[in-house]
Amino acid sequence: MGKKFLIFLVSIALIFIITASGCSAGVDEEIISFADSAAENVLIAIDDQNFDSYNKDMDDGMLKTVTEQYFTTLSTYIKEAIGEYEQGSKEYLSSNIQDELYVVIFEADYTKETEKVAVVVVVSVTDEGICQIAGLWFDSPKLREIEGINDSEQN
Numbered sequence: 686m687g688k689k690f691l692i693f694l695v696s697i698a699l700i701f702i703i704t705a706s707g708c709s710a711g712v713d714e715e716i717i718s719f720a721d722s723a724a725e726n727v728l729i730a731i732d733d734q735n736f737d738s739y740n741k742d743m744d745d746g747m748l749k750t751v752t753e754q755y756f757t758t759l760s761t762y763i764k765e766a767i768g769e770y771e772q773g774s775k776e777y778l779s780s781n782i783q784d785e786l787y788v789v790i791f792e793a794d795y796t797k798e799t800e801k802v803a804v805v806v807v808v809s810v811t812d813e814g815i816c817q818i819a820g821l822w823f824d825s826p827k828l829r830e831i832e833g834i835n836d837s838e839q840n
Contacts (some may be wrong), residue, residue, distance in 0.1 A: 727739055
């Protein structure tokens with residue numbers, strides 16, 4: 686996976702985290718509940734390298750963007766960098782609304798990361814009221830270290 690692309694993804698996640706810290710106004714429990722269960726499914730699917738399970742709750746944009754080859758690369762990268770998701774360790778941190786999208790942030794434990802991993806799930810809602818994942822990002826000290834992003838570059 687290209688270093689610039691991963692730096693871009695981590696940077697986007699950091700922007701979401703910084704703007705969402707402590708803010709949950711307007712995000713209802715139904716969307717948070719969807720994000721919680723969908724994120725759990727996605728994290729397990731990445732560990733299992735199960736592309737079909739990963740795609741289960743994705744919106745059309747994610748389905749077009751995340752090909753099976755990209756998914757395999759992402760899954761391998763995550764496992765090598767921070768290890769496997771410790772199932773059931775995911776905890777809700779915060780949420781907010783940005784441009785009609787719901788940004789829900791969780792923290793989770795991974796086997797090779799000593800600190801919490803931020804898992805950012807962006808949720809879109811169709812005209813029919815169906816929740817779907819429109820974005821997914823990961824952030825942790827180890828991921829930033831691998832990509833050469835230090836704390837001074839984040840601020």
